[in-house]
Amino acid sequence: MEIKRLVCVECPVGCEIEVAIENGAIQSIKGNSCPRGYKYAQEEVIAPKRIVTTTVRAENGKLVPVKTSGGVLKDEIFAVMEKINAVRVKTPVLVGQTLVKEIAEGVDLVATATIG
Amino acid sequence: MKNSYEIVVIGGGPAGLAAAIAAYDNGAKSVLVLEREEGLGGILNQCIHNGFGLARFKESLSGPEYAERFIAELKKREIEVLTGTTVLSVSPEKTVVALNAENGEFSVQAKAVILAMGCRERSKGALNIAGTRPAGLFSAGAAQKFVNIKGYMPGQKVVILGSGDIGLIMARRMTLEGAKVLAVFDIMPYSSGLKRNVVQCLEDFGIPLYLNHTIVKIEGEERVSAIVAAEVDENRKPIAGTEKRFECDTVLFSVGLIPENELSKSAGVPLSPLTKGAIVYQNRETLVSGVFACGNVLQVHDLVDFVSEEAEIAGKAAAEYVRFGESEKEPIDCVNGGGVSYVLPQKIDKRAQGKIKLFFRVRERAENCSIVVRCGEEEIARRKKRVVAPGEMETFILTEEQIKKAVKEITVSLEK
Numbered sequence A: 001m002e003i004k005r006l007v008c009v010e011c012p013v014g015c016e017i018e019v020a021i022e023n024g025a026i027q028s029i030k031g032n033s034c035p036r037g038y039k040y041a042q043e044e045v046i047a048p049k050r051i052v053t054t055t056v057r058a059e060n061g062k063l064v065p066v067k068t069s070g071g072v073l074k075d076e077i078f079a080v081m082e083k084i085n086a087v088r089v090k091t092p093v094l095v096g097q098t099l100v101k102e103i104a105e106g107v108d109l110v111a112t113a114t115i116g
Numbered sequence B: 001m002k003n004s005y006e007i008v009v010i011g012g013g014p015a016g017l018a019a020a021i022a023a024y025d026n027g028a029k030s031v032l033v034l035e036r037e038e039g040l041g042g043i044l045n046q047c048i049h050n051g052f053g054l055a056r057f058k059e060s061l062s063g064p065e066y067a068e069r070f071i072a073e074l075k076k077r078e079i080e081v082l083t084g085t086t087v088l089s090v091s092p093e094k095t096v097v098a099l100n101a102e103n104g105e106f107s108v109q110a111k112a113v114i115l116a117m118g119c120r121e122r123s124k125g126a127l128n129i130a131g132t133r134p135a136g137l138f139s140a141g142a143a144q145k146f147v148n149i150k151g152y153m154p155g156q157k158v159v160i161l162g163s164g165d166i167g168l169i170m171a172r173r174m175t176l177e178g179a180k181v182l183a184v185f186d187i188m189p190y191s192s193g194l195k196r197n198v199v200q201c202l203e204d205f206g207i208p209l210y211l212n213h214t215i216v217k218i219e220g221e222e223r224v225s226a227i228v229a230a231e232v233d234e235n236r237k238p239i240a241g242t243e244k245r246f247e248c249d250t251v252l253f254s255v256g257l258i259p260e261n262e263l264s265k266s267a268g269v270p271l272s273p274l275t276k277g278a279i280v281y282q283n284r285e286t287l288v289s290g291v292f293a294c295g296n297v298l299q300v301h302d303l304v305d306f307v308s309e310e311a312e313i314a315g316k317a318a319a320e321y322v323r324f325g326e327s328e329k330e331p332i333d334c335v336n337g338g339g340v341s342y343v344l345p346q347k348i349d350k351r352a353q354g355k356i357k358l359f360f361r362v363r364e365r366a367e368n369c370s371i372v373v374r375c376g377e378e379e380i381a382r383r384k385k386r387v388v389a390p391g392e393m394e395t396f397i398l399t400e401e402q403i404k405k406a407v408k409e410i411t412v413s414l415e416k
Helices: A035-046 A074-085 B014-025 B042-046 B063-075 B140-150 B165-176 B195-205 B262-266 B304-324 B400-405
Strands: A002-007 A016-022 A025-030 A053-058 A063-068 A098-104 A107-111 B004-010 B031-034 B050-052 B079-082 B086-090 B095-100 B104-115 B119-121 B137-139 B157-161 B180-186 B209-211 B213-219 B226-231 B244-247 B250-253 B257-259 B291-293 B331-336 B340-344 B347-349 B356-362 B366-375 B378-388 B394-398 B410-415
Touching (some): A016 A035, A074 A098, B004 B014, B014 B031, B014 B079, B042 B063, B050 B063, B063 B304, B086 B262, B119 B140, B140 B250, B165 B180, B180 B213, B331 B340, B340 B410, B356 B410
Parallel strands (some): B104 B291, B137 B250, B157 B250
Antiparallel strands (some): A053 A063, A098 A107, B366 B378, B366 B410
C-alpha cells in the first residue's frame, strides 16, 4: 500500500491529508476536515487540477483579470495560459462575464472584475 | 461634499468598505469614504488570484470579485466617496485635512473617524544587503501591480526573498507569465505564508524554497546580474562557506508588511509596539475617543474575510458612538503570554455585550499544543491545536460570561 501525503489547497486551513492507494485505487482518505478536502484528495492523486487566474488584454489596452470557471489539469496549465494570452476582449467587461467558452475541457474563461 | 459628516472613513480598501457599510447600516446618517487611489477596492484590485471569501461567502473569489461585492453594497447606500483623495492629517478633535485635484486642500469635521489605511511593504532598504543598487529590485507587491494592473513584466529570471503569501503568489504569477523563478529564500526555518500557497505556488511549479537562507549580496551595474544567498545559523546570521550564487535579472522582496499609521499618529492614537497598529478596545475604538481602527492598519491579517469582520465591528461601534456618545468603560487588559507574539484587542470593556473574538499570532511553529487563556493565575479556557504557525493568525472566542467574571488581566499563551 502506498501512502500519499497532501496539503489541501481548497481553503486557508491547509489540512494535511493522507491518501492510501493500492493498485491504483484509493483505499482511504484521512485528515481532511470537510467534504471539499475529500474531493480535492480524490482528484489530486489521480488528475490534479487548479483554477488558473491571470489577465487578458482589452482592445483599449487595459487589463482584465480573469479566472477559469473550474479546475484545469495541472499538466495543461501552460497550454491554457498560451490560449488565454492570445485572447483580446472589447470593453466594457462585466464581472462574471464569460469571455471564452471552453478555454479548456469543461471550463470557461470568466472576467473577475468590471472594466470600463 | 459637506463640511461635516457623522463618520469619515479613511481608506476605501476592504476594511474601509466594510466599515462604511456597517456604520451606515447601524444608523450613521452621513458617511464619507476618502480613498487615495482612483478606484475603491484597495490592494484587492491587484490580487487577481482566487481563494478570497471562503469564510464569508463560502466560495473562492478573486480579489477584484471580493471587492466588487462590497463596492456594490456600498453603492446601494447613501455613502459618499471621494477617490483620488489623499488625507494629510487627522486631529484628535477629528478634523480631517485632505487633498485632491478638484477641491485642492480641504478639511471636513467628523464626529467619529475610522482609520482603514491598510499597510505597506517593508522595503529592501530595511534589510541592509551588501552590494550595488541596480535596477531590477522590486517589492513583491510593486511587482504584482506591474504585472496585474499595468501589464508589464518586471523581469525574466527571478529570485524572491521572503516566503510570505505575496512572495509565494508572485512566484506563481511570474512563472505563469513565462518568467523563470529560480528560488525563494526565507531566513526563517518555515514559510510565513499559508501552507496551501507553498503547495500551489511553489511545489506545483517545482520552484525550490530555501529555508534558513537569506540574500547576502546583490551584483550588477545597471541591472541586477546575480545574487549570492547563504544559509543562516540559529541567530539568523549567514554561515561562511554556504554561499550560493544565482544569476538573475530580478529580485522580489516579500519581507513583511507594516501598518501605515502616520495619520493615526497625527490623531494622537497610541500604538502597540507589538502590532505596530493602534491599541484598541474590543469594539476597535482606539485610546482617542471616537477614533476607530480596523483591517491591516490595525494588525496585518492573512485573510480578507477577517478584515471585513473586524471592519464591521469598527463601523458598528463608530455609529453607536455617534448616536450615544462615548460609553463609560471598565477596561481590563488583554496581553500575550508565553509563545504568543501579540493579542488583539489589547483592552476589553467588561461592560461589553456578547462574545469577543481574540486575534493573536504564535511566535513559533508548534505541534500538539494548547492555547490557554488565563485571568490572572486562573485558567479560564483552553483549546487543543494540532499545528500552529506564526504565518497563520489564530482566534479564540471568549463568552460574555467569561469576560464579566474577569477581575485581572487576560493572558493568552501557547503551551506544549
